[in-house]
Amino acid sequence: MNEKTKLATISWSLVLILALLLPVFCNYDKYILHTGISIAFNIALATSMWLIWTLGFVSFAHAGFMGIGAYTSALLFTRLGWPLWVNMWLAAGMAAMIALIISVPLMRTRAVYFFMASWAIGEVIKRIFAYYREFFGGWDGIFDILPPKLSIFGLKIDFASRIAYYYLALVFCTLIVYAIYRINRSRTGMIYWSIHEGETLAQHVGINILKHKVIAFTVACFFAGLTGALYAHYHTYINPKTFDIWQSEFSLVHIIVGGLNTVAGPILGALILTIVDELLRPTGYYRVIFFGIIVILTVLFMPGGLETIPDKVRSLVNRFRNNRKEAPADAVTYHR
Amino acid sequence: MSLDTFTQMTLTGVNLGLMYALIAIGLTLIFGIMRIIQYAHGELFMLGAYVLYYWFAVLKWPYWLGIIASAVIIFILGVGLQVLLFRPLHGKNILYSLAVSMGLIFIISSGGLIGFGTVVRGIPSIVTGGVFILGAFFTYERMVISLFSAVLIAALWFFLQRTTLGIAMRAVSEDPEVSSLQGVNTQRIHWIAFGLGSALAAVAGCLMGTLMSIVPTMGFMATMKAFMIVIMGGLGSVVGALIGGFIIGFIDSFLTTIISADVAYIMGFMAIFVILVFKPAGLFGQQWE
Amino acid sequence: MQLLTIDNVSMHFGGLKAIVDLNFSIDQGEIRGLIGPNGAGKTTLFNVISGVYRPTKGSIVFKDKDISNLKPHRTARLGIVRTFQAITLFKNFSVLKNVMVGCHLHSKYSYWGALLNTKATQNSEKDNERKSMDILEFMGLAHYKNEMAANLPHGHQRALGISIAMAAEPELLMLDEPCTGMNTEETAEMVGLINKIRDRGITLLLIEHDMKVVMGICDKITVINFGMKIAEGTPEKIQNDEGVHEAYLGGENHAA
Numbered sequence: 106m107n108e109k110t111k112l113a114t115i116s117w118s119l120v121l122i123l124a125l126l127l128p129v130f131c132n133y134d135k136y137i138l139h140t141g142i143s144i145a146f147n148i149a150l151a152t153s154m155w156l157i158w159t160l161g162f163v164s165f166a167h168a169g170f171m172g173i174g175a176y177t178s179a180l181l182f183t184r185l186g187w188p189l190w191v192n193m194w195l196a197a198g199m200a201a202m203i204a205l206i207i208s209v210p211l212m213r214t215r216a217v218y219f220f221m222a223s224w225a226i227g228e229v230i231k232r233i234f235a236y237y238r239e240f241f242g243g244w245d246g247i248f249d250i251l252p253p254k255l256s257i258f259g260l261k262i263d264f265a266s267r268i269a270y271y272y273l274a275l276v277f278c279t280l281i282v283y284a285i286y287r288i289n290r291s292r293t294g295m296i297y298w299s300i301h302e303g304e305t306l307a308q309h310v311g312i313n314i315l316k317h318k319v320i321a322f323t324v325a326c327f328f329a330g331l332t333g334a335l336y337a338h339y340h341t342y343i344n345p346k347t348f349d350i351w352q353s354e355f356s357l358v359h360i361i362v363g364g365l366n367t368v369a370g371p372i373l374g375a376l377i378l379t380i381v382d383e384l385l386r387p388t389g390y391y392r393v394i395f396f397g398i399i400v401i402l403t404v405l406f407m408p409g410g411l412e413t414i415p416d417k418v419r420s421l422v423n424r425f426r427n428n429r430k431e432a433p434a435d436a437v438t439y440h441r
Numbered sequence: 442m443s444l445d446t447f448t449q450m451t452l453t454g455v456n457l458g459l460m461y462a463l464i465a466i467g468l469t470l471i472f473g474i475m476r477i478i479q480y481a482h483g484e485l486f487m488l489g490a491y492v493l494y495y496w497f498a499v500l501k502w503p504y505w506l507g508i509i510a511s512a513v514i515i516f517i518l519g520v521g522l523q524v525l526l527f528r529p530l531h532g533k534n535i536l537y538s539l540a541v542s543m544g545l546i547f548i549i550s551s552g553g554l555i556g557f558g559t560v561v562r563g564i565p566s567i568v569t570g571g572v573f574i575l576g577a578f579f580t581y582e583r584m585v586i587s588l589f590s591a592v593l594i595a596a597l598w599f600f601l602q603r604t605t606l607g608i609a610m611r612a613v614s615e616d617p618e619v620s621s622l623q624g625v626n627t628q629r630i631h632w633i634a635f636g637l638g639s640a641l642a643a644v645a646g647c648l649m650g651t652l653m654s655i656v657p658t659m660g661f662m663a664t665m666k667a668f669m670i671v672i673m674g675g676l677g678s679v680v681g682a683l684i685g686g687f688i689i690g691f692i693d694s695f696l697t698t699i700i701s702a703d704v705a706y707i708m709g710f711m712a713i714f715v716i717l718v719f720k721p722a723g724l725f726g727q728q729w730e
Numbered sequence: 731m732q733l734l735t736i737d738n739v740s741m742h743f744g745g746l747k748a749i750v751d752l753n754f755s756i757d758q759g760e761i762r763g764l765i766g767p768n769g770a771g772k773t774t775l776f777n778v779i780s781g782v783y784r785p786t787k788g789s790i791v792f793k794d795k796d797i798s799n800l801k802p803h804r805t806a807r808l809g810i811v812r813t814f815q816a817i818t819l820f821k822n823f824s825v826l827k828n829v830m831v832g833c834h835l836h837s838k839y840s841y842w843g844a845l846l847n848t849k850a851t852q853n854s855e856k857d858n859e860r861k862s863m864d865i866l867e868f869m870g871l872a873h874y875k876n877e878m879a880a881n882l883p884h885g886h887q888r889a890l891g892i893s894i895a896m897a898a899e900p901e902l903l904m905l906d907e908p909c910t911g912m913n914t915e916e917t918a919e920m921v922g923l924i925n926k927i928r929d930r931g932i933t934l935l936l937i938e939h940d941m942k943v944v945m946g947i948c949d950k951i952t953v954i955n956f957g958m959k960i961a962e963g964t965p966e967k968i969q970n971d972e973g974v975h976e977a978y979l980g981g982e983n984h985a986a
Binding site: 295303313320 | 780782801802803806807811812814818819820821822823827830831832834835839841844845847851855894895897898
């Protein structure tokens with residue numbers, strides 16, 4: 106098992122180093138950096154949605170909470186002139202607060218009904234943004250949400266520069282993913298998976314499932330709100346349509362295609378599918394068709410998701426080495 | 442509020458309710474019998490409308506035959522989808538069926554945009570004129586369609602209550618294991634139910650397409666309405682789908698007229714949320730998991 | 731000392747009266763048998779005691795505290811742990827991890843501690859692992875520790891269910907049909923285990939259909955039918971009770 110963890114640590118460190126060096130490799134190409142930023146946002150959203158999944162349910166309201174974060178930061182900037190550095194935390198806090206309030210009745214619903222209830226919430230959030238034109242700008246949205254500037258150690262950084270924003274997005278994406286990874290790896294993660302695997306049993310050995318569901322949902326929505334704020338100041342323009350169910354659906358597809366069992370799933374899913382999506386962009390309407398085909402093929406033929414690829418490769422390699430017995434899966438840490 | 446406005450809203454509510462019920466019943470059959478989330482249900486609604494459009498508006502073949510043709514074609518399509526895509530997923534995590542049906546939405550709705558174009562189309566009226574009821578103008582077309590929907594729902598009811606196949610379907614919906622132990626061929630029931638549910642969506646598409654306009658993106662709205670109704674009424678409950686259809690039909694009709702479409706939307710969703718909190722299995726649903 | 735008292739409890743589900751005016755109490759250190767025909771209300775009673783249902787009438791008193799309104803995680807905290815009629819495990823977890831979940835209740839835990847992996851948290855995890863291994867050895871499952879729970883043979887799965895319950899350190903352990911589906915050997919093992927559990931000072935309430943087990947191991951037996959108590963007493967008394975014979979034993983002794 107330690108060999109596996111070492112390999113994983115090395116792989117992910119490599120990925121991080123590559124990500125840090127990307128701007129240099131691509132010659133500061135604006136389009137690639139833009140894609141990189143989109144990937145960072147999608148990874149953050151997919152991974153935070155995955156956190157909710159570890160307790161056994163899927164929230165279709167996720168994009169709505171991203172929207173709460175985005176709108177909060179946008180309004181604080183356009184109305185009060187506050188900078189992103191302050192707004193992002195207030196935005197995340199607002200998303201978390203609303204999530205906390207809604208989650209208590211929401212957690213009373215079960216399984217499939219939860220999916221519908223969360224869908225309802227996501228829709229209502231979007232429609233509220235659309236309906237109150239005075240406050241939220243209606244369907245037209247909010248403009249001129251400018252990225253911040255930073256003066257630090259004598260350096261002046263203007264985050265209107267795509268390179269700067271790329272690193273900003275990368276930093277926060279890494280922090281969010283790392284936090285979720287740590288939560289999942291700790292006993293908290295074990296509690297969440299035990300709720301996922303057997304709610305009744307977990308309850309009967311003393312686990313307060315309502316409390317944990319509420320906390321996990323709130324934390325996940327905090328991260329979604331944080332991502333929303335970053336999103337708003339990058340695109341400088343938001344409207345209600347950005348935060349509708351399609352966005353939640355994409356995140357869900359990222360998780361399902363990437364893999365449901367480990368944190369690697371949403372990361373890989375968001376990474377690969379965002380790239381695929383960008384590569385397909387020149388094909389116009391066909392892009393969405395190809396995307397759909399890829400999703401269906403992956404589910405039918407690789408149901409474990411992309412995260413199972415390393416294990417499949419390992420089995421293949423071991424099969425070629427006849428004298429090496431395959432190490433038994435260490436089931437104690439089955440869910441990393 | 443004047444009497445004629447009230448009557449107008451009521452009649453529209455009934456009309457909408459019946460059509461919503463058709464598509465919702467289709468979904469609840471699929472949901473209840475196979476326990477999968479067929480997110481692309483509305484896409485079949487859309488395809489059904491387009492079949493009728495090409496049959497009747499373009500090829501100028503008979504209208505009612507067109508509805509039958511649409512139902513048959515979409516039935517076959519539904520069966521194909523079930524056998525190829527959903528059957529392999531049977532028993533697996535429900536998220537997989539959700540993902541596959543999401544993929545289907547991407548494919549069908551974009552395919553529709555490419556194939557049918559973004560032009561808004563309409564199906565010409567089959568009968569013109571109407572009557573005044575209590576001051577509200579009710580077209581003959583709406584009347585005929587409402588009547589047809591009601592008859593279809595009644596036929597479905599009869600099918601599910603009195604025919605062997607229908608009873609078998611209900612049995613599988615309630616308890617798949619016991620049903621198969623009793624000798625019911627559940628695999629056969631699955632593709633029949635999927636085809637039937639999809640055909641119902643197609644017919645709903647034809648009818649709504651006749652009264653309103655047709656666009657390739659209309660599928661998603663239909664899916665949302667269908668899910669709203671099915672969850673509210675309870676998974677697998679046909680009665681629930683019927684009643685839920687009327688509730689949403691009336692909310693839509695009344696609130697859209699009185700306030701706005703957006704508010705009607707929000708209210709519909711809040712109604713569902715509230716119902717789910719107090720009756721977690723929907724109005725008539727069985728508690729599953 | 732009276733550990734658990736069922737005080738005039740009724741449980742109605744709409745029109746269905748699952749439990750009607752039930753009264754009995756269990757002393758500390760007892761092994762109490764709860765028997766009755768299928769559908770008599772035994773598992774429902776477990777659900778009422780553990781907190782899945784709130785009694786329609788009456789109250790459940792545990793160590794002089796009214797626990798009628800408490801949810802399952804709270805009754806577990808107070809020391810009442812149960813197993814389930816159907817095998818209920820974390821199927822995709824290893825055997826060891828299953829038991830460690832049960833340890834959670836009585837171990838130090840904080841969100842931040844877990845997140846930051848503090849020394850205290852690490853020590854707590856080591857303690858839990860040690861405690862879990864102790865329980866697995868006690869239950870005879872130690873060599874399965876890394877096996878996935880779903881892969882265990884039936885009898886061992888039941889033992890695992892009890893292991894998880896034991897990890898939660900119950901004062902009162904309620905077992906719902908622990909010997910179901912077991913052959914003679916497995917049953918004998920289970921009886922041995924139950925005795926060992928009692929020797930540790932844990933009070934036991936046992937639903938079981940295997941009459942040999944019930945008569946052999948229980949200090950006292952409560953018999954219910956149609957949600958009502960129809961007899962109570964030592965195994966000898968119950969075996970000779972006419973009402974019980976009619977309702978349940980059918981005039982002959984048969985094992986489940």
